[in-house]
Each structure stands twice: as structure tokens, then as C-alpha cells.
Amino acid sequence: MDPAKTPWFTKAETEIGALRDVESVRVQGDGDAIREIHVLTRSSRAPKQIVRDVQAVIHARFNRSIDYRVVSVAYLNNATKSEAGDGNGVLSTAPDSPAPPEPTRPPVVRVDVPSASAHATGPRVVEAPPREPERHPAADERIRFGGVNLFVSGARTQAQVELVWRGLPRLGTASGWSTRTGAHRLVAQATLVAVQEFLADELALGLVDVEFLRLGRKRGVVVSLSMLVERQEKLLVGTCVIEQDLHQAVVFATLGALNRLVAGMRPKEPTEYVLRPTSVE
Numbered sequence: 186m187d188p189a190k191t192p193w194f195t196k197a198e199t200e201i202g203a204l205r206d207v208e209s210v211r212v213q214g215d216g217d218a219i220r221e222i223h224v225l226t227r228s229s230r231a232p233k234q235i236v237r238d239v240q241a242v243i244h245a246r247f248n249r250s251i252d253y254r255v256v257s258v259a260y261l262n263n264a265t266k267s268e269a270g271d272g273n274g275v276l277s278t279a280p281d282s283p284a285p286p287e288p289t290r291p292p293v294v295r296v297d298v299p300s301a302s303a304h305a306t307g308p309r310v311v312e313a314p315p316r317e318p319e320r321h322p323a324a325d326e327r328i329r330f331g332g333v334n335l336f337v338s339g340a341r342t343q344a345q346v347e348l349v350w351r352g353l354p355r356l357g358t359a360s361g362w363s364t365r366t367g368a369h370r371l372v373a374q375a376t377l378v379a380v381q382e383f384l385a386d387e388l389a390l391g392l393v394d395v396e397f398l399r400l401g402r403k404r405g406v407v408v409s410l411s412m413l414v415e416r417q418e419k420l421l422v423g424t425c426v427i428e429q430d431l432h433q434a435v436v437f438a439t440l441g442a443l444n445r446l447v448a449g450m451r452p453k454e455p456t457e458y459v460l461r462p463t464s465v466e
Contacts, residue, residue, distance in 0.1 A: 193247060194219070200246050204238050205332070206230060208261060219243075222256045232258040234332055234347060237356065241345055245336035327444050328380065333372060333432045337363055344371035346436055348379045351452065355382035369395040372432045373408050376439040385453040388446075389413035393420070395435060400426065408438040412446075421446070 194212045197219070201210045206228030213221040226235060236256045243251050331347030331354055342363040347356050357379025359371045373392050381388060393409040403426055410421040423441030427434040 193217075197243060197247065200242050201239055204235075204242060205334070206235065219249075219251055219255060222251070224256065224258045225261055226258060227261045230332070234354070237347070238332070238334060241334065242336060245338055245343055328383070328440055328447060330433065330436055330440070333375075333430075333436055335368055335372070335432065339363075342368055342371060344368065344375040344432075346372060346375040346379050348376070348383075348436075348440075350383045350447075353383070355379050357382065366395075368432070369406075369435050372435045373439045376436050377410075377443075380440075380443055380447060383452055384447070385451045388450075395438075397427075403427065406431075406434050406438045408435065408442055410439070410442050 194214055198210050198212050201207060201212070201222070201224065206226045207224055208227060209225040211221075211223040212219060213223075222239060224235060224239065228235065233253075235258050236253050239256050240251060240253060243249050327350075329349040331349050333347070334345045336343045336345070340363050341360060343358060343360045345356065345358050347354055349355075357375040357377065359374035359378060361367050361371050370392060373395050377390055377392065381390075389412060391411045393411050396407045396409075398405050398407060405424055405426050408423050410423075412419045412421055421442040423438040423443070425434045425438040425441060
């Protein structure tokens, strides 16, 4: 342990290092204040998602707030890991991404065009206008999973769920007591909060229950929601087979109950803030 570090810096490195996809972390500060946090990862997640995880764990564990600009994220290149002499891989500023496809030339179509000249014979070659790329609007109609984290502080637990819809990320949180089954309900409630952040109109939604069942050799999760429509209660149910991450399956089951409903809702317009200097009289 670096003797120049304060005890809470060392604890912060331990907590950040336990986050998903974090390979290594280094916290540097001045006195008791954090000045830099350096994170190494092999994840394909966006840097801002990892930075939000770091901010959340610092706030939940140590009741401190940090500026996102003090966190730097470096990606370890998995493809060159076996070629590195020290076995640590090669540092890169972003994950490897496939090369963009080469643009294709528009098709050439032979069209018989009457010539104004009496000496011109044979058809002329006319290039067809370029085709517009095919659009798949349904691909953006479903809300996508971004991440899920649980932060336990004593007898309290906070669930944090990140979702992405139409290119916009939103974060939902829910807090409660650290009971055995309470964590699953908090994840479902945080998912509802994140979904509501996408919508212009408020939904009268409530969580009914989160249940688990056996499906042959696998387990599944069933999330039931209650929605109030014109003074009538409607039951929404979503299911998901648990493959690896239990909490991720709870998020998918909750979204499964809402995706068809959300596709027909009016999305909230993103707000842009413009800062201008105030005039001094």
C-alpha cells in the first residue's frame, strides 16, 4: 500500500476495483481530495457508463461527490494480449471496432434514350441515382439494457439501472432495506424509474411481485406490474430465463412487460442547456 495515500483512498480503490469490467484502478489525490482516478478495463461499454459507475460507488460508499472529469478510462486490447511480452495486453484509448464498410458505387443501368443527333446510334449509359440505405425503425423501438449495479451500505441497499432508447441513455435508482428478496424488487423498481425518464407522459405503474420458477434445468424470473388506465387496473407480466446475471434477468423481465406499451408512448424531448454570462450593471 502506498504510504502517501489516505486510508479512504485505499478503500476507494478496493470498491472501484470490485465494479464490473474494472481490471485495475489507481486513485491519486491532494490531501483528502481526489484529483485523478485512472481505470483500466477490457469492456466494450462506453467510457461514460464506467465513469458513472465510479461516481455512484464513491457517493454510495463514502458519501462524497466527484467530477466526472477526474476519471480517465483506458481500454486493454484483448486482441493483442497474447502478443504482449508482459501478458498485460496493449493499452488503447478505445475498444477495437470493426473497420467501416467501403462505400458501394450506385448501380449502372442501361436505358434507351432517344438521341437528338441523327448520327448517334445505340443506347446511352445513364447512372441511376444512389439508393438510400434501408431503415429499420423497429430496431430502435425497444429499450436496450445498459447496466445494473447494487450498492449496499449497512442496512440499506441502492439499485441503479441504466437503459438506452433511441440513442439516449437514462439512469433509474431505487433504495430500500437490505432484505433477502428486497434486492430483486429494487432492481425492478429502478428499471421502472429509468423507463419513465424516456416518456413525456407519466405512467401509473406499480410493482406487484418478482417471482422465480424452475424451467427444466434452468431458472426463470417473472415480473408482474400493475398499471392504472382510466380507473381500471391492468396487469402486465414479463419473463426472462436466467442465463448468468440474476439482476440483469430481472431488468429484462421488467422490460418484457413494458416494451409493447412503451413503443406507442410519446417520448420526452431531450433538453439542451445553454449557459450565457450574466451582464453586470
